[in-house]
Amino acid sequence: MRWLMTAAALALAAAPNLGVAQQDLGEVEYQTACAVCHGESALGNGPLAALLKINVPGLTGLAKANGGVFPVMETLQKIDGRSPLQAHGGPMPVWGDRYTASAEALGGPFAAETVARGRLLSLVYYLESIQE
Numbered sequence: 001m002r003w004l005m006t007a008a009a010l011a012l013a014a015a016p017n018l019g020v021a022q023q024d025l026g027e028v029e030y031q032t033a034c035a036v037c038h039g040e041s042a043l044g045n046g047p048l049a050a051l052l053k054i055n056v057p058g059l060t061g062l063a064k065a066n067g068g069v070f071p072v073m074e075t076l077q078k079i080d081g082r083s084p085l086q087a088h089g090g091p092m093p094v095w096g097d098r099y100t101a102s103a104e105a106l107g108g109p110f111a112a113e114t115v116a117r118g119r120l121l122s123l124v125y126y127l128e129s130i131q132e
């Protein structure tokens, strides 16, 4: 665990602006996990979108649709998907579950939740940075 904290401290020290570092992480995460449906430029036109029965929304107009303010909490909750209201049976994967499951091995539920939150938040920062 100690090495992990040291690595995190080094990463923080190396990043002059945490927001930017988070955003870069978010971009990598986005291109890996989301672009297949939402599209490389988040216009809702990824290769898998054509195969789904329902429309995949673009993600660059979230601020516009919310009166010009990027809806941070709503977006976080939609991506997380574990809140029962949002999870209501759409094809959108429940990322909160996936991220915690893949991090359980790191050190139990608390570590898993922390890692999952970090990944979700970096995605939210990235999406905020690409609003039209």
Ligand code: HEC
Pocket (backbone or CB within 6 Å): 029, 030, 033, 034, 035, 036, 037, 038, 048, 052, 054, 055, 056, 057, 058, 059, 075, 078, 079, 089, 090, 091, 092, 093, 095, 123
């Ligand atoms: C299998 C295809 C698929 C993948 C992969 C996917 N999504 Fe989605 N996403 C959807 C669909 C379909 C919707 C709209 C219906 C719904 O909410 O289930 C949606 C909705 C959303 C919304 C809500 C948009 C709005 O207008 O309110 C956000 C935000 C979002 N996705 C972000 C992401 C992020 C971030 C990732 C990657 C971690 C991701 N999605 C991966 C299919 C996908």
